[in-house]
Amino acid sequence: MNEPLEVEDLERRRPAPRREGPPGGQRGHASAERGGGIWSPPRLSMRWWPVFQRNLLVWRKLVIPSLIGNIAEPLIWLVAFGYGLGALVGQVAVGGQSVPYILFLASGSICMSAMNAASFEALYSAFSRMHVQKTWDGIMNAPVSLDDVVLAEMLWAAFKALFAVTAILGVMLALGISHSPKLLLAWPVLLGVGISFSCIALIFNALARGYDFFTYYFTLFLTPMMFLSGVFFPREQLPGFVRVLADWLPLAAAIDLVRPLFLDQWPAHPWRSAAVLGVSTVAAFWVALALTRRRFFG
Amino acid sequence: MASMSAPLLQVHHLRKRYGATTVVDDVSFAIAPGECLGVIGPNGAGKTTTIRMCLGLVAPDDGEVSYCFPAAGQAALRMPRDARAIKARLGVVSQFDTLDPDFNCAENLLVYGRYFGLKDAAIRARIPQLLEFAALSHKAEVRPGELSGGMKRRLSLARALVNDPQLLLLDEPTTGLDPQARHLMWERLQLLLQQGKSILLTTHFMDEAERLCHRLLVLDHGRKIAEGRPRDLIAEHLEPDVVEVYGGGALALADDPALRPHAARVEVSGETVFFYTANARPLLTALEAHPQLRTLHRPANLEDLFLKLTGRQIREDA
Numbered sequence: 320m321n322e323p324l325e326v327e328d329l330e331r332r333r334p335a336p337r338r339e340g341p342p343g344g345q346r347g348h349a350s351a352e353r354g355g356g357i358w359s360p361p362r363l364s365m366r367w368w369p370v371f372q373r374n375l376l377v378w379r380k381l382v383i384p385s386l387i388g389n390i391a392e393p394l395i396w397l398v399a400f401g402y403g404l405g406a407l408v409g410q411v412a413v414g415g416q417s418v419p420y421i422l423f424l425a426s427g428s429i430c431m432s433a434m435n436a437a438s439f440e441a442l443y444s445a446f447s448r449m450h451v452q453k454t455w456d457g458i459m460n461a462p463v464s465l466d467d468v469v470l471a472e473m474l475w476a477a478f479k480a481l482f483a484v485t486a487i488l489g490v491m492l493a494l495g496i497s498h499s500p501k502l503l504l505a506w507p508v509l510l511g512v513g514i515s516f517s518c519i520a521l522i523f524n525a526l527a528r529g530y531d532f533f534t535y536y537f538t539l540f541l542t543p544m545m546f547l548s549g550v551f552f553p554r555e556q557l558p559g560f561v562r563v564l565a566d567w568l569p570l571a572a573a574i575d576l577v578r579p580l581f582l583d584q585w586p587a588h589p590w591r592s593a594a595v596l597g598v599s600t601v602a603a604f605w606v607a608l609a610l611t612r613r614r615f616f617g
Numbered sequence: 618m619a620s621m622s623a624p625l626l627q628v629h630h631l632r633k634r635y636g637a638t639t640v641v642d643d644v645s646f647a648i649a650p651g652e653c654l655g656v657i658g659p660n661g662a663g664k665t666t667t668i669r670m671c672l673g674l675v676a677p678d679d680g681e682v683s684y685c686f687p688a689a690g691q692a693a694l695r696m697p698r699d700a701r702a703i704k705a706r707l708g709v710v711s712q713f714d715t716l717d718p719d720f721n722c723a724e725n726l727l728v729y730g731r732y733f734g735l736k737d738a739a740i741r742a743r744i745p746q747l748l749e750f751a752a753l754s755h756k757a758e759v760r761p762g763e764l765s766g767g768m769k770r771r772l773s774l775a776r777a778l779v780n781d782p783q784l785l786l787l788d789e790p791t792t793g794l795d796p797q798a799r800h801l802m803w804e805r806l807q808l809l810l811q812q813g814k815s816i817l818l819t820t821h822f823m824d825e826a827e828r829l830c831h832r833l834l835v836l837d838h839g840r841k842i843a844e845g846r847p848r849d850l851i852a853e854h855l856e857p858d859v860v861e862v863y864g865g866g867a868l869a870l871a872d873d874p875a876l877r878p879h880a881a882r883v884e885v886s887g888e889t890v891f892f893y894t895a896n897a898r899p900l901l902t903a904l905e906a907h908p909q910l911r912t913l914h915r916p917a918n919l920e921d922l923f924l925k926l927t928g929r930q931i932r933e934d935a
Binding site: 366369370372373376377380452453454456457458459460461462463464615616 | 713
């Protein structure tokens with residue numbers, strides 16, 4: 320207990336400590352740690368990594384059941400609807416091309432899987448760590464800020480989504496549903512989808528008083544989005560005014576990017592779709608961070 | 618020379634309001650290197666809020682918290698501006714354990730050390746000593762869920778030592794522990810003080826405060842109502858002797874003209890009368906006229922002081 324210990328202090332590596340706090344102390348500011356209001360810009364550092372690593376270490380112990388849970392459900396959907404309903408539906412028209420229903424469904428449902436995996440992790444699991452186990456409180460007694468904890472949880476939920484998506488992609492390749500070389504590009508896009516939905520879910524995590532609250536999020540937000548975004552049927556089937564709204568949903572943007580890649584085509588409006596995902600990600604992260612700061616320091 | 622005794626932690630005129638309630642009201646104190654400062658006060662006195670402001674987890678409405686670690690040069694670090702540099706040198710045990718239930722004891726220490734930016738090899742080299750210090754060497758592979766309350770608290774303390782901190786902030790480290798576990802915790806804290814560490818601790822146990830703390834801060838309703846060394850505070854506020862009298866009819870003695878003049882102060886609580894006096898002999902002699910009553914003669918202690926300063930009524934808001 321006596322020998323001095325070299326603490327790798329990131330603050331020391333910088334020539335001068337950052338002084339972003341406004342002059343005149345911290346009177347009246349909601350966020351104690353930061354010396355700024357809850358809406359001040361995110362102040363992020365590499366200290367998110369040990370928090371991410373912590374979650375990784377817990378998950379490593381549960382990887383097999385986690386893998387089964389992540390793959391089984393989307394596969395059941397795919398088999399039941401793809402082969403069952405697909406036999407009735409036959410071909411679906413996508414961008415002037417006629418494709419088998421199972422391919423149509425696979426390209427949409429993988430986006431849904433990314434969304435669900437990220438949402439579950441950033442809601443139920445993050446809430447357990449934040450509220451039930453008080454893991455975040457313990458972490459913040461060490462030199463790790465709340466901003467870094469929120470970033471770590473966001474990236475962790477996105478990682479879980481990427482993990483689920485990779486496993487499902489593997490199964491889809493094995494089943495020979497698609498052999499498009501452009502699937503390699505779908506993979507980073509699906510990571511982006513995971514990041515987007517992690518950020519959105521963390522808003523609801525910051526507002527939750529208990530697990531029940533998340534049921535509303537799933538039934539009132541994610542389930543309608545799933546049906547409006549073209550997972551199961553083309554958005555062209557929707558009534559005109561609904562479609563105008565549906566075209567701007569983040570899940571619809573994700574599907575607009577990923578589905579053509581499954582068909583060995585290029586997305587029709589890649590920048591528009593990427594912008595929808597990008598803007599909703601940045602906005603959601605900022606709101607989630609502000610509400611989490613309010614929850615802890617407000 | 619002045620730098621030798623510069624306080625590690627300095628708190629100036631700290632104030633915090635929640636709505637209409639002022640939970641911390643103009644509290645100032647300092648901790649010198651090697652010192653153990655105890656914060657005592659009834660529930661709701663503002664102890665935990667004060668600690669949380671020292672940690673930058675609650676923003677004060679007024680006042681300042683600054684640290685000065687000799688190893689980090691002479692520059693004063695201010696909360697919350699320098700939160701990360703400060704916390705790199707602090708060890709914290711919060712009131713409720715925040716141990717990771719999914720990890721065993723050794724993993725808990727490893728994962729926590731990483732939050733300080735420590736290298737895995739450096740932490741792993743330290744884990745055996747930390748477990749030994751916590752008397753948990755035989756429990757390295759056991760998860761917190763299987764540990765007793767005392768073991769969990771000691772693991773929390775070991776975790777707080779992973780970065781070899783200069784100052785420890787301990788919020789009620791022994792609440793809920795049995796006497797054996799409490800004594801072991803005291804022994805460990807005394808060991809840390811011998812090693813030159815400084816401690817800020819809150820407690821509800823007056824024997825703990827008296828045993829461990831060089832200096833005490835008494836808070837009530839958010840205000841500092843007394844500060845000083847335990848023995849000095851007792852001498853300053855209390856008569857040296859206490860005679861407790863209880864049993865049937867004891868309450869009538871509070872105003873008994875044969876007894877009253879022998880006591881400097883008399884207090885009644887429940888079925889017991891407390892006579893505070895500088896000379897207990899005449900009082901005890903007079904009490905021999907009431908053989909049916911039970912009496913207890915003892916020196917005044919910190920508990921008497923605490924009850925005198927903060928009153929005997931139960932804090933309903935607690």
